[in-house]
Structure formats: structure tokens, C-alpha cells
Amino acid sequence: MNPLILKRITIHDPEYPEVWALREELLRRPLGLSLRDEDLSGETDEYIIAALRDGSVAGCVMLRPISGDELKLRQMAVAEVCQGQGIGAALIREAEACAIEKGFSHITLHARKDAAPFYERCGYDVRGAEFLEVGIPHLRMQKDFS
Numbered sequence: 700m701n702p703l704i705l706k707r708i709t710i711h712d713p714e715y716p717e718v719w720a721l722r723e724e725l726l727r728r729p730l731g732l733s734l735r736d737e738d739l740s741g742e743t744d745e746y747i748i749a750a751l752r753d754g755s756v757a758g759c760v761m762l763r764p765i766s767g768d769e770l771k772l773r774q775m776a777v778a779e780v781c782q783g784q785g786i787g788a789a790l791i792r793e794a795e796a797c798a799i800e801k802g803f804s805h806i807t808l809h810a811r812k813d814a815a816p817f818y819e820r821c822g823y824d825v826r827g828a829e830f831l832e833v834g835i836p837h838l839r840m841q842k843d844f845s
Contacts, residue, residue, distance in 0.1 A: 704751040717756035725776040757781040772808040805843040812836040
């Protein structure tokens with residue numbers, strides 16, 4: 700198996716259509732939703748990290764600046780055939796490195812309830828009560844950098 704390459708991309712890079720397709724397949728289609736119906740214009744201002752293996756996108760995460768000190772981690776996805784290989788943890792580490800490099804003091808996220816244990820293992824704490832987002836239970840989570 701070839702090594703994993705983590706690459707920060709923009710919506711103009713050739714990997715972006717694969718990132719879009721992975722998010723569509725794993726995060727939207729199972730809920731009966733589509734990225735085609737969403738306003739993605741804000742993605743031009745986001746930090747996008749793609750995990751590449753054998754030249755294809757195996758995972759991705761989007762990082763949206765919320766304020767001068769807060770970065771929101773969103774739309775994290777790892778291809779089903781690549782899950783359990785540490786790609787999610789690698790994406791989190793790169794997201795945190797990006798956040799620190801860009802001067803953010805914390806990352807927040809809305810974790811699907813069943814994914815919360817993964818984020819807890821990565822050092823994120825639950826902040827507040829469970830809520831519904833896109834029709835499924837979520838938890839607000841945060842990690843502070845000191």
C-alpha cells in the first residue's frame with residue numbers, strides 16, 4: 700500500500716471534484732440530500748485537506764473560519780474502503796496543524812452522535828446538549844490549543 704499524502708487544496712485544484720464526490724456519496728446521499736442543493740460559495744474561503752492514496756482522494760475535511768480565533772471542522776469523510784486505516788486521525792492532525800499555523804485558538808465541530816467517540820479520542824470535548832442537524836443527532840465539540 701502506498702503512503703498517505705495529505706494535501707491542502709482549494710476549490711480550483713484538480714482534487715476538489717473528488718472531494719466533492721466523496722462528500723456527496725458519504726455525507727449527503729444517504730440522507731436523501733445533495734450538495735447540488737447547497738450554497739457552496741463559501742468554500743472558496745475554507746481550508747480543504749485531501750488525503751490521497753494511490754493518486755485518489757481517500758478522505759477529506761473542510762475547515763471554515765468562523766472568527767479570528769475559531770475554525771469549524773466540517774464535512775469530514777473517509778472512503779468506506781479506507782476506513783479503519785488511520786486516515787481520519789491523520790486528517791484531524793493536519794487540520795489542527797493548519798489551525799495553529801493560521802493562528803486559530805480552537806476548532807469546533809458538529810459531530811454526528813455515532814462519530815463523537817472518534818473525536819473524543821482525538822481530544823475534542825462535548826460542549827452542550829445533543830441536537831438535530833440534517834435530521835440526525837449531533838453533538839457540538841471543541842478542542843482548544845494553548
